[in-house]
Amino acid sequence: MMVILPDSFAASAAADATMLHTRRPPLRWFTARPATLGAAFGLMAAALLGLALPAQAQFRVEISGVGATQLPIAIVKFRDEDKATPSLSVSAIVRADLERSGVFKNIDAPGALDENSQPVMTEWRGRAADALVAGSVTRLADGRFDIRFKFWDVVKGNVLGGQSTAVDAADLRLAAHRIADFIYEKLTGDKGVFSTRISYVTKGGGRYTLRVADADGEGGQVALNSPEPIISPAWAPDGKQLAYVSFEKQKAVVYVQDTSTGARRELANFRGSNSAPAWSPDGQTLAVTLSRENGSQLYLIDRNGGNVRRLTTSNAIDTEPAFAPDGRGIYFVSDRGGGPQIYRTSMGGGNVERVTFGGNYNISPAISPDGRTLAYVSRQGGAFRLNTLDLSSGGAQPVALTDTNDDESPSFAPNGRLIIYATRAQGRDVLMTTTLDGKIKARLLSTNADVREPVWGPFGR
Numbered sequence: 001m002m003v004i005l006p007d008s009f010a011a012s013a014a015a016d017a018t019m020l021h022t023r024r025p026p027l028r029w030f031t032a033r034p035a036t037l038g039a040a041f042g043l044m045a046a047a048l049l050g051l052a053l054p055a056q057a058q059f060r061v062e063i064s065g066v067g068a069t070q071l072p073i074a075i076v077k078f079r080d081e082d083k084a085t086p087s088l089s090v091s092a093i094v095r096a097d098l099e100r101s102g103v104f105k106n107i108d109a110p111g112a113l114d115e116n117s118q119p120v121m122t123e124w125r126g127r128a129a130d131a132l133v134a135g136s137v138t139r140l141a142d143g144r145f146d147i148r149f150k151f152w153d154v155v156k157g158n159v160l161g162g163q164s165t166a167v168d169a170a171d172l173r174l175a176a177h178r179i180a181d182f183i184y185e186k187l188t189g190d191k192g193v194f195s196t197r198i199s200y201v202t203k204g205g206g207r208y209t210l211r212v213a214d215a216d217g218e219g220g221q222v223a224l225n226s227p228e229p230i231i232s233p234a235w236a237p238d239g240k241q242l243a244y245v246s247f248e249k250q251k252a253v254v255y256v257q258d259t260s261t262g263a264r265r266e267l268a269n270f271r272g273s274n275s276a277p278a279w280s281p282d283g284q285t286l287a288v289t290l291s292r293e294n295g296s297q298l299y300l301i302d303r304n305g306g307n308v309r310r311l312t313t314s315n316a317i318d319t320e321p322a323f324a325p326d327g328r329g330i331y332f333v334s335d336r337g338g339g340p341q342i343y344r345t346s347m348g349g350g351n352v353e354r355v356t357f358g359g360n361y362n363i364s365p366a367i368s369p370d371g372r373t374l375a376y377v378s379r380q381g382g383a384f385r386l387n388t389l390d391l392s393s394g395g396a397q398p399v400a401l402t403d404t405n406d407d408e409s410p411s412f413a414p415n416g417r418l419i420i421y422a423t424r425a426q427g428r429d430v431l432m433t434t435t436l437d438g439k440i441k442a443r444l445l446s447t448n449a450d451v452r453e454p455v456w457g458p459f460g461r
Contacts, residue, residue: 071187073098074109074129074154079136084145085169090137090176096216097180097194100433101417102440103187115150115162124154131160133183144168147175151183161186173219174461193413197457198420199223199233199242200431204449210244212259215413215456217431217444223257224264234277234286235457236303243267243277243286254288256303267305278321278330287311287321287330298332300347311349322365331355331365331374342376356389358398364409367391368416373436375410375419386410386421388436401438411456422452 075098078091098104107127113119113134124132135149150162163182167175174195181192194215202209208230213220224230228247235242236256243256252273257264268274272291279286283303290299290308298311298318312318316336323330324344331344334352342356342365356362361379368375374389378398383405390396406424413420413433420433425443429450433442444451 070105071103071131072107072129073104073131073133073183073187074107074124074127076109076111076113076132076134078134078147078149079112079114081137084137084139085172088172088176090147090172090179091133091135093173093176093216094133094180094183097177097192098184100216100440100442101184101192101194102435103184103417115148115164119152121152121154121157129154131183131187135179140166145172145175147172147179149179151186173214177214177216190417191415191459193415193418193456193459195461196414196459197239197461198411199235199455199457200422200451201230201233201453202449202451203429209449210242212242212457223259223262231453232276233453233455234279235455236279237281237283237458239458239460243279245275245277254286265305267303268301268308270308276320278323280323281325281327287323287332289319289321298330311347312345312352313349320364322367324367325369325371331367333363333365342374355391356398358387358389362387366410366412366419368412369414370416373412373416375412375421377407377410384408386419386423386434388419399438401434401436402432402441409453409455411454413456414459418456420454420456422454 075091075095081090095106099106107129114136115134117134119132131151132154133149133151135147138146140146144166146164146166148164151160152158153160161182165175177195180194184192196215197212198215199210199212202211206227208226208228209222210224210230210233211220212223223242224246226246226248231245233242233244240260241256241258243254245252245254252275253266254268254274254277255264256267267286268288268290270290270292273296274288274290276289277286286301286303288299288301289296295315296317296319297313298321299308300311301308314334314336316334318332318334320333321330329344329346331342333340334343337354339360340363341354342362343352343354345352355374356376359378359380362376364377366375372390372392374391376387377384378387384407385400385404386402386407387398387400389398404423404425408422410419410421418433418435420431423430423432429452431444431451431454434440
């Protein structure tokens with residue numbers, strides 16, 4: 001009998017008969033379905049086939065749900081953007097970014113305005129808009145694009161801000177995301193995350209691809225392309241490196257790769273399984289799950305691969321580490337209580353405190369940037385669903401954010417206002433973002449590949 005376990009716990013019947021654990025891609029990603037995950041991994045052959053190639057998968061955004069309070073905003077089509085950039089609409093990107101945040105409600109914005117216009121505010125108040133954005137895109141003689149915009153408080157009738165910038169064609173999408181960031185921060189006081197990046201893994205045509213893309217899933221670039229599974233990507237705090245697990249050597253090995261050059265190195269390739277990398281907030285240390293001393297336990301390792309030291313000592317499977325934002329503690333998953341639950345320990349090891357109590361199967365911890373909220377996946381009957389737990393309130397009850405059946409890999413946006421995760425919808429593996437109350441969800445749909453293992457990168461691009 002084959003037992004299918006989600007993303008976190010896998011009993012391996014490898015040659016040494018030791019219980020090994022590694023985060024895994026969904027079992028349906030394997031062309032063969034052997035009796036155990038260990039057997040599946042044993043069939044893999046090494047093959048690294050490509051770095052830094054153009055992405056093939058593209059995304060579109062579908063937004064659903066209604067937030068409790070949303071600011072009505074009208075974003076007029078930027079003047080001349082169809083002529084200057086016919087394959088890319090700057091204003092449409094800004095509009096989609098703001099709507100996906102869950103904070104804004106887009107208002108129909110007909111008419112011809114730009115940053116030099118003097119809009120009639122009574123007309124826009126009549127359309128129920130509280131804010132108005134207009135701008136222009138002009139192609140310059142040197143091939144760059146001059147992008148300008150201004151936005152207004154329709155209620156008060158005053159200008160809230162504006163910018164102008166000249167960018168290369170390759171940076172048009174980034175420029176649009178930065179406009180959305182500017183507007184978001186001016187109107188909410190929180191830093192926008194639209195110009196940040198995500199990483200995820202796709203599977204299509206029997207190949208696994210690690211990709212880096214804009215926060216909306218577009219503009220992706222290939223970091224690694226292989227016929228063997230790639231799992232558990234993790235961003236360094238500076239956004240310049242990714243750690244991940246590759247099976248190209250017929251076993252789980254942790255690599256660190258430079259996102260700009262493609263240069264990479266082995267971080268952990270010890271006897272047994274090496275998996276589930278997580279960066280410390282200062283970027284100097286990673287927590288990993290190793291089975292080199294029998295059983296899967298947590299270890300700390302310097303970013304250069306040296307100074308390996310054991311963090312947990314138990315007879316259980318301890319895995320999926322996630323650092324607290326202050327760097328003093330680590331959350332992780334363990335079955336030391338009989339079933340997988342989320343626990344917390346200090347960087348020095350020692351006392352272990354159980355964190356989740358609702359339900360008998362809780363995995364995949366992610367901690368919000370302010371340390372107040374835990375996102376995780378909980379088994380409810382036969383479904384695996386995204387939950388949150390308020391860590392700042394003792395005795396708080398978990399909150400279910402989804403009603404899907406196969407959620408995995410939650411990751412917070414760097415401003416803590418959104419969560420990206422993977423799930424299965426209409427027979428495909430897809431990425432979703434959700435607001436923390438679960439009311440606004442955006443589906444990032446791949447046109448030609450299944451998509452899993454998302455992780456949201458830091459600020460600072």
